[in-house]
Amino acid sequence: MSNDRRYMERALALARHGTGWTTPNPLVGCVLVRDGAILAEGWHRRLGDLHAERAALQAVDFRAEGATAYVTLEPCCHHGRQPPCTEALLEAGVSRVVVAMVDPDERVSGRGIAQLRAAGVEVEVGLAEAEARRLNAAFVSARERGRPLVVLKAGVTLDGRIASADGESKWITGPAARARGHALRHALDAILVGANTLREDDPGLDTRLPDGRGSNAVPVVLDSGLSIRGDAKVLRAGARPVVFCATHAPERDLPADVIRVPHGPDGLDLGAVLAALQARGIQSVLVEGGARVHRSFLDAGLVDRIHLFVAPRVLVSGPGWVAGAGFPLANAPAFRLIETRIVGDDAELVMEA
Ligand code: AOF
Ligand code: ZN
Numbered sequence: 001m002s003n004d005r006r007y008m009e010r011a012l013a014l015a016r017h018g019t020g021w022t023t024p025n026p027l028v029g030c031v032l033v034r035d036g037a038i039l040a041e042g043w044h045r046r047l048g049d050l051h052a053e054r055a056a057l058q059a060v061d062f063r064a065e066g067a068t069a070y071v072t073l074e075p076c077c078h079h080g081r082q083p084p085c086t087e088a089l090l091e092a093g094v095s096r097v098v099v100a101m102v103d104p105d106e107r108v109s110g111r112g113i114a115q116l117r118a119a120g121v122e123v124e125v126g127l128a129e130a131e132a133r134r135l136n137a138a139f140v141s142a143r144e145r146g147r148p149l150v151v152l153k154a155g156v157t158l159d160g161r162i163a164s165a166d167g168e169s170k171w172i173t174g175p176a177a178r179a180r181g182h183a184l185r186h187a188l189d190a191i192l193v194g195a196n197t198l199r200e201d202d203p204g205l206d207t208r209l210p211d212g213r214g215s216n217a218v219p220v221v222l223d224s225g226l227s228i229r230g231d232a233k234v235l236r237a238g239a240r241p242v243v244f245c246a247t248h249a250p251e252r253d254l255p256a257d258v259i260r261v262p263h264g265p266d267g268l269d270l271g272a273v274l275a276a277l278q279a280r281g282i283q284s285v286l287v288e289g290g291a292r293v294h295r296s297f298l299d300a301g302l303v304d305r306i307h308l309f310v311a312p313r314v315l316v317s318g319p320g321w322v323a324g325a326g327f328p329l330a331n332a333p334a335f336r337l338i339e340t341r342i343v344g345d346d347a348e349l350v351m352e353a
Contacts, residue, residue, distance in 0.1 A: 004098055007031045007038075007070040008128045012100070014043040014052070015072045015135060020186040020215045021046040024281050025081075026073055026103075026139040028052035032060065032094070034067040051076065053085035057092050065093035072132045074103040074125070077112040086115045096122040100132035104143040134338075137304065138189065138284035147274045149284040150302050152294055153184055154321040155309040155346075162291065165317040169201065176344025177309040181288075182207055184307060186214040188284040190242075190277060194293035195223035204237030205288075218242060218282060222268055222293060226252050242280070244273050267292075270300045291323035298322060298333050306335060306351040309343065 008031075015029030022028075022044050030052040032039040042055025050058065053075055057064060069075075075085035075097065089097060097116055102125060103109055116123050133140055141149040155173035156162055163169035185191050185207040193203065198221055207214035219234045219241040226249035234241050241256040246263035261272035277285060287297055297303050308321075327333065335351035342348075 011070045026136045028073045030056040031070040032067045068096040070098045072100045075112045077115045078107040099125045100128045142283040151305045152287045153307045157315045160320045161315045161318040163318045173309045173311045173346045174344040177346040185217045188286040189282040190220045190285045191217040192220040197290040204233040206238035294322045295324040308349045310347045
């Protein structure tokens with residue numbers, strides 16, 4: 001592996017420390033290197049805090065003559081919550097900048113790179129670009145496609161079931177997999193379930209990390225008939241929920257933001273649901289069931305990533321994690337496996353569209 005690559009991977013690892021705390025801003029890491037040694041490191045810790053570049057430069061009193069900066073995202077050149085990073089890099093005397101990806105934010109998008117080059121800095125773009133885009137898939141989705149990233153999560157048996165025939169579903173996967181599930185809730189902006197899941201499991205949909213911290217994802221409920229129980233846990237557990245119902249659903253007074261969207265033959269218009277979430281600044285949605293909701297997102301071609309937690313046990317009967325009529329093999333939705341790991345007694349499979 002080249003040194004450039006190693007330093008960029010280090011910058012990516014640093015960026016990940018900010019997971020869950022920077023939204024709607026990106027995860028960014030920065031490593032400053034001179035004479036073959038790391039001078040300083042930094043990352044964007046939390047929304048509103050120093051950008052990664054300044055976080056690293058701060059450690060060397062903003063002086064880094066002749067250094068190379070490895071940054072996971074193009075340095076910004078605009079005045080936002082923070083001043084432009086391009087200025088800080090130039091004032092510090094950095095002579096080379098290696099950037100993993102161009103910033104899709106329209107206030108930057110290539111102008112940061114152009115500004116550095118115009119000032120005589122050598123800039124390379126695209127090292128570890130795929131990893132960087134994956135790291136900020138939500139930030140990128142919201143800006144490039146104008147809709148939030150959709151991540152589907154399910155805990156299933158070896159034969160793909162989410163509950164036994166008598167409806168028991170609580171303990172399919174073990175505590176380590178459930179902890180990973182909470183880490184996903186922390187990492188993403190919203191968590192979405194259908195009304196059936198709400199009725200059957202009454203989940204709170206709040207985030208509980210082992211250290212008691214964790215940023216709560218906005219709970220989102222798909223409930224065509226607006227039939228949610230007034231005492232549902234989700235209405236009180238964490239952040240104020242958003243409940244989507246059909247245009248003609250009855251009026252209800254709920255401690256939630258009720259949004260009406262068109263209802264087609266296959267349920268609520270998911271494009272309209274995602275558009276409304278995007279309009280609220282939500283860049284990523286974790287879809288946590290049930291099987292009919294999973295099916296709707298699959299049918300609409302709106303599943304970007306899947307985290308499937310597989311428990312090594314067999315139930316034989318009981319509902320699967322996707323409902324509805326079977327697909328012919330030739331038309332079956334297929335995904336690309338990008339990660340597998342053992343989580344406690346279970347396996348986690350991560351797939352991308
Ligand atoms: C970050 N952290 O480390 C970098 C960012 O207007 P602001 O100050 O909130 O900045 C947001 C934009 O700055 C963001 O959309 C991205 O384009 C750019 N880079 N942002 O929050 C960072 N490097
Ligand atoms: Zn910046």
